[in-house]
Amino acid sequence: MKSLRARLAADPEIGTGNVLHRVIAHGADLDGPGLTFDTPVDHYPAEHPLTLGELDERVQARTAWLHEHGIGRRDVVAIWATDAADIVLSFLALTRRGAIPALMNGKMAPPIADEYIRRLRVTAVLADAAHRPLLQTEVLAEPHELGTGDPAKAPEHYRHHADDPVVITHTSGTTGVPKAVLHSHTTLYAALKHLLTMPQAQGTDRILNALPIPHTATVLMVNQVLGNRAQMLLLSSQDAPDVLRQIERWKPRAVYGFAVTWAGLAREDLSKHDLDSVRMWFNTGDCAHEPHIRKLVAVGTRETVTRAGRTTVKGSHFVDGLGSSEMGHNGFHITHTIDSDHYGRCIGKPYQFATAAVLSSTGDELPAGKVGLLGFRSPSVSPGYWNDSVNTYRFRLNGWFLTGDLAYRDDSGHYFHLDRIPDAVAGFEGPQLFTSMSEERILAAIPEVVDCTVVILNQDGRYVADVLLELTPDAENVDRTAAVKAAVGEDVAAIIRKVGAVGAEEVPVTVTGKVRKVALREERLTGADA
Structure with a gap:
């Protein structure tokens, strides 16, 4: 009999909008791991490890609430909150209804948040108690209120088509109002389907998620750990002191985050902290800086194979690369250890499911060593920006998605990141x-x-x-x-x-x-x- 991961990889119906539902349909143990949050979830205390069955029941409650309040197919619902549980559970319930959750970072300035919501042309807004009074836009409810629904009254799971829009995330907003990045049922799951056919990476059985919760990367991680039947604690704060504290308390084997978190950790005296549980650090978004990576791979432990057999040695792995909301997953990867010397902003090679090229201004592929525009092709690439055809097509060139980066490729096929184009x-x-x-x-x-x-x-x-x-x-x-x-x-x-x-x-x-x-x-x- 095929393993669960193999059955999920072969499932033609699975996608970003229904992973929880399909994992259960394929017979996953309801007493197995669901998700763990750093704040209370309804009647469960903070850091209670929700089982798969408990997670599904809490999502069903929220689905029932949404159904009773008229939220359904193709309704765009913005979620502005801080707590990981508010965002992730609302996302899972809204996709179960066939609605389109639009996830918003809690640190967004209120005037920008109002303008962003206006541009989305939303059906409704969910905002927590801290953010609700900051909006000029009418708010339907606070996310935690959805948990008062009766799970027994939840309607059947909406059946997604491959091209259905399932979630909107946003860019960082370095130049003002962030762009709203659309993801479909299949695009955001394409990379995960590929990874399900590969051996699980070392440390990915127990993950500390220090990624920004409303970001594409967290949506990916939720679906990845559910498919892998792994444990994950989702942090509402990505500040370095909070991350360090949780590493020491929760003992993760892998930590996922952005470059800013690694920079924060590198400011600390890591020798004063118990980080031995960490086998792997995984970076997405901007590639990380060499000195920050070197400080992290010097701590933790990793398993290696020697003539004497498998053994644990000092020092961890750091998986670097380059990703963005629009790319749908890290497009490149390179692994560092204590012994690494391939730095200089090397982002490695594209994943097997993707292709890349360095392009001229007319979209012609440039030879090795020549600096140009970084082009990317992958089934994971976003279909475009919600309500923004101008930018959707501005970032397409000769069949490539333009990442907005300047790069070059060496003779061995490794890519090197030089800068963002505007900078x-x-x-x-x-x-x-x-x-x-x-x-x-x-x-x-x-x-x-x-x-x-x-x-x-x-x-x-x-x-x-x-x-x-x-x-x-x-x-x-x-x-x-x-x-x-x-x-x-x-x-x-x-x-x-x-x-x-x-x-x-x-x-x-x-x-x-x-x-x-x-x-x-x-x-x-x-x-x-x-």
């Missing part, structure tokens, strides 16, 4: 000035720098660069301009105007922790940073 000065001819690669070089060269931001702008007809350094608490108060210029290379060194130390709170970030370089450029152009 760089890099045409196919002329100056090649990259902020992300400059930050990578500074971090690798100057040990007392724990994080940094490089901003390039055109001022009075010439390019200038400002460098903001976040330093260790014991760092000396000295001028580091010479060291920075030596690290970044001649082209960027020639335009550096200012190098200064800043606190982390002085660097504006998006709701997912990405630096808002557009805001920093505007400050400098208007003189607001003086």
Whole structure:
């Protein structure tokens, strides 16, 4: 008899909208793992490990509530909340009704949240007690109220077609109102179907989810752990101290997060914490910086095979790559250990279900070593932006989805990330000035720098660069301009105007922790940073 994972991989009906339902239909043990949340779920206390049956019953209650309040097929329902349970359980119930949940990050500014909701043209809004009074938009209910429904009155699960829209997530909003990214029943599950046919990665039986909860990545993780019959604790906060505390308490074997979380962990003295349970760190979104990775792979443990057999050794794995909401899953992957030396913003090779290319401005594929636009093809790619055909087609070129990144490929097929297009000065001819690669070089060269931001702008007809350094608490108060210029290379060194130390709170970030370089450029152009 095929294993459950094999049956799920072969199931023509399974997709993002019905994973919980299909896992149960294929005979998964109802007393097996469901999900664990860091806040109470109805009558269950915080961190109670919901069984699969308990999870299904709580989702059925919410489905009944939605049905009684007229929410059904194709209704777009925005969810603005902080607690992981509010967002994930609402998502599962809404997809069971055939509705389209639109997940919103709780850190979004209220005026932007109202405008984002307006652009979605929603049927209803669910907002928790903290966010409800911040909205001008009418709110149907708080997410926890859905748990008062009678699970016995839940209607049958909506039957999804392959192309049905099932969830809307949003981009980081580095330039203002985030773009609303649509995912269909099959696109967001395509990568997971492939992974179900592969051996499970080391550590993925017990996962700490430190990804932003309303992000595409968390939707993927919920569906992945349900299919793998694994345990997962979902954190409502991704701040480094909270993540460290939960690693020590809950003893995960894998931790999933964004680059901002790894930067936060790297600021801590990890030797003072018990991190031996961690076998793997998994990064998605922006690729991570080498010094942050090196600090993480130095802790934890991993299993390896020697002549004496399987043994556990000091040091963990770090799986890096590059992903985005639009890509539907990490598109690239590379694994680091203590012994790794393949850094320099290497994002590895595409997954087997995907293809990539470095493109010219006309969509022609460029040869190895040539910098260009990163193009991506995969069955996981989003169909487009909700209610926004202009941007949907702006990011398509000659059959490729444009990720918005500048990259190059080496002769071995490994891809290297240089910068986001809006943050760089890099045409196919002329100056090649990259902020992300400059930050990578500074971090690798100057040990007392724990994080940094490089901003390039055109001022009075010439390019200038400002460098903001976040330093260790014991760092000396000295001028580091010479060291920075030596690290970044001649082209960027020639335009550096200012190098200064800043606190982390002085660097504006998006709701997912990405630096808002557009805001920093505007400050400098208007003189607001003086």
